[in-house]
Amino acid sequence: MAETGSPRRLVSPRPPPVPSAWRAALTRWLAPTVFLAPAVALLLVFLVYPLLSSFQLSTLDWNGLGEGGKPVGLGNWLRLAHDEIFWRSLRNNFLLAGLSVTFQLPTSMVLAVVLDEAGRGSRFLKIAYFLPLLMSSVALGVIFKNVYDPTFGPINAFLEAIHLHGPDWLGDRRYALLSVIAVICWQNIPFYMLLFLAALAAFPREQGEAAFLDGATQSQIFWRIKLPHLRGTVRTAVLLSVIGSLRYFDLIFVMTGGGPESASELMSTYMYRTVFASFQLGYGSTIASAMFLVVTAVAAVALRLSKRFETEV
């Protein structure tokens, strides 16, 4: 394209440098711009704009209908700071995150290691364990509502058979959240199991064999060799699990609706109830914005920490 010895150059010995710089810049930026534009446009429209407008809505007292709404400044945020149900739902979110990390991930790890050791013969089990993840949360929620039914559910029928009085799983404030969390973990274990299985597949077998020949026990091989090898994956799993827990919605919504008496309320179900049942779009947006801040802050801290571990090791 750019012919160096073109006659034009002879005519004007000092060509203006701008166009060629322009052209260089253009060629350098054109392709990325064209390729990024659609993604950026989509992000702007469906992520950045809703995010900003939700912060803006959080300063209004508005039912979401008709014109405008009454600006209340930080009124909604002050109300949030004193809202017992919001703090309870935040605590519940962290409890969910904590139990996900301490219960769900180790279980997935055990399953993954065992299945990995079992080799080929475990193909059927792999599929069987994977099934819960494939089911729709709503269907699962309805099934478990029946499983937990204090009169007709199999759990209490079993307890009855061994002369124990089964508790009221979903209707008692003390158990409702834990009952649902158990189902959430059960549904998500296969996902993390798959993640760990994939990482274990990349583990060089010779290392394990060499250690074995050197007299290492299975547990030494796991704790000293395999687990360090999986460190990156575990970090990813913890991060995904924590963030997922903080934004969780479906099974709680289907099984308890956040009840009884907000005992199993999460930030997202509380937001939904506020906007759609009690018509408070402004306050609901405040909850949504607070949720965004919490999730972002936790994710940032978690990323930071995991990076530090990376350099320390």
Next chain:
Amino acid sequence: MHPGFVARVGAMVCSASLCLLAPMARAEDAQAITSWDIRTAAPWAKLVDDSVARFEKANPGVKVEQSHVLNDAYKSKLKIAFGAKQPPCLFTTWGGGPLREYVKSGQVVELTPFLEKDKAYTDRFLPVGFKSVTFGGKIYGVPAENTSPAVVFYNKEIFAKYGLKPPADWDELLKVIEVLKKNGIAPFALANKNKWTGSMYYMYLVDRLAGPEAFRAAVERQPGGSFAGPAFVEAGKRIQQLVKLDAFAQGYNGLDYDIGASRKLLYSGKAAMEVMGAWEAIIVQGENPEFSKKLDFFGFPAIPGGKGDPTNLVGTVGDQFISISTACKDPALAFKALETMTDDASVQARLEGKQLVPVKGLNPSDPYLKRVAELFSKASSVQLWYDQELPPKLGEVHKDTVQALFGLSLTPEAAAQQMEEAAKAELH
């Protein structure tokens, strides 16, 4: 590969924007009427489809585009549509608080002029049927479906076995509860995850204790009217009395009415009674025709010394009120469609399906409907469900506090006080 990707994304963006344009393009067409409702159940949907077919036949060139949406999803969908100022032309609501919000946003057409113009049509309805869609003397909807009071359903077989009679007052009810408990049967089936189910007990207790005036005075903020008043506190006490007597089948605060958890208790004979809207009989007949033969009902018992007339009802006169939104290009045409959906043929078809539309001179041959109709003709007042009558925010506070009463985690005084605080902030 890459240009292909760009083209694909481009196509996606274009089609997405076309999607956004599509409803607007449709609204331009005056000959299409969009109509949303919750009649997803087959027999119910057929009733509407039939009347729509009649309307389309009588008005060639006009098309009614219907959407039948599931109950809970419908409420969200409608709210989003109104929030985006693209409501459907015709839509149904339960009247009361939520509809009032839509009316206040200026997106609902006042129907009074249309109704006055067509007296022959309007005068068929019982005037009380318009009560929950009338705001400031203006009518915004027409009742299309059944009239449903809440009553106490009971298992005749169990009552006969233990020599029990439908209790007429609170003391008799306590005796019935005692006998049932002694025989290992849970007195009441209650699925209170849904909250409006437990609210029925509370509304009846308030009404029996102090009459409908107590609630009226509290809502209208009349002098002396308060949700913390003695009737509201006492109603909470009586609920907790029942809870402490173990009057409700285990797990009541977590059971889900929508998946039939309370009916299962009735069907299996593990519970003997349920306070529920009259529609329950229709559902039972569809679900369990065998059990339907054992099912009977009585009115909520009186309370000795209570000021409320024991014939008073809690419930709704007419349900699924059809309204017209201002998004309609041609409200007159939409009103014609509305008229066809609630004409004599529609009312008759509903009567055959055990539904009582609030129309004058209905003479149901079905013995069950006859008794329901009698309840209404005797009642000196019909209290609409609190959560429908109150503004949505307050309706939620009501349901939350009543669930807490059932859970024994709020004292009756504290629950009433919370409700009163919310009412002070919300009602002016």
